[in-house]
Amino acid sequence: GQQLNQSPQSMFIQEGEDVSMNCTSSSIFNTWLWYKQEPGEGPVLLIALYKAGELTSNGRLTAQFGITRKDSFLNISASIPSDVGIYFCAGLNSGNTPLVFGKGTRLSVIA
Amino acid sequence: DAGVTQSPTHLIKTRGQQVTLRCSPKSGHDTVSWYQQALGQGPQFIFQYYEEEERQRGNFPDRFSGHQFPNYSSELNVNALLLGDSALYLCASSSTGWPETQYFGPGTRLLVL
Numbered sequence: 001g002q003q004l005n006q007s008p009q010s011m012f013i014q015e016g017e018d019v020s021m022n023c024t025s026s027s028i029f030n031t032w033l034w035y036k037q038e039p040g041e042g043p044v045l046l047i048a049l050y051k052a053g054e055l056t057s058n059g060r061l062t063a064q065f066g067i068t069r070k071d072s073f074l075n076i077s078a079s080i081p082s083d084v085g086i087y088f089c090a091g092l093n094s095g096n097t098p099l100v101f102g103k104g105t106r107l108s109v110i111a
Numbered sequence: 112d113a114g115v116t117q118s119p120t121h122l123i124k125t126r127g128q129q130v131t132l133r134c135s136p137k138s139g140h141d142t143v144s145w146y147q148q149a150l151g152q153g154p155q156f157i158f159q160y161y162e163e164e165e166r167q168r169g170n171f172p173d174r175f176s177g178h179q180f181p182n183y184s185s186e187l188n189v190n191a192l193l194l195g196d197s198a199l200y201l202c203a204s205s206s207t208g209w210p211e212t213q214y215f216g217p218g219t220r221l222l223v224l
Contacts, residue, residue, distance in 0.1 A: 033212065042117075042199075043201070045215075048210060
């Protein structure tokens with residue numbers, strides 16, 4: 001089935017550094033969502049983007065919906081140890097269509 | 112306000128058995144979607160229920176079936192379990208209309224031996 005290309009696959013960063021990850025698709029989406037998943041838990045919604053070009057922040061997290069509607073990026077500023085986890089992007093076209101996920105970016109933060 | 116809840120949290124079955132997983136959506140949500148997440152992968156869509164009917168289905172065999180009840184809660188049934196069915200099963204709830212966002216439960220970890 002369709003899958004989004006998410007990069008990088010994994011990142012090891014020092015505490016306090018900024019992080020950037022992105023997601024691309026061969027087809028357009030009307031909504032982009034970013035989730036964080038920790039071991040043994042379900043994905044937790046971080047940011048939802050509904051409009052091409054939209055830039056949205058949630059605390060230290062900032063995400064953008066690409067103008068072409070085929071990509072999105074997530075930035076985390078001043079990383080802290082609790083940022084550790086797997087970050088997934090997901091695309092959605094309408095409420096009655098399924099979410100399409102990337103394979104995730106595994107983030108490790110070194111104190 | 113309770114979020115999405117799922118039960119059980121963990122389950123161990125043997126090949127050939129049948130399993131039922133349960134999900135209660137977030138308050139105010141009427142749509143439930145089920146996903147399978149294998150280790151190291153992103154969630155894969157199984158099916159979606161709305162108004163007690165299956166509205167969309169992903170690329171999963173008929174061994175996977177579901178149900179939605181009048182109170183919007185849902186069940187996922189898997190028959191004739193295979194070793195490859197071992198995964199984290201996630202339920203996501205959403206509401207028809209704006210905004211189009213899905214919220215996930217904690218998942219049920221299924222191990223098939």
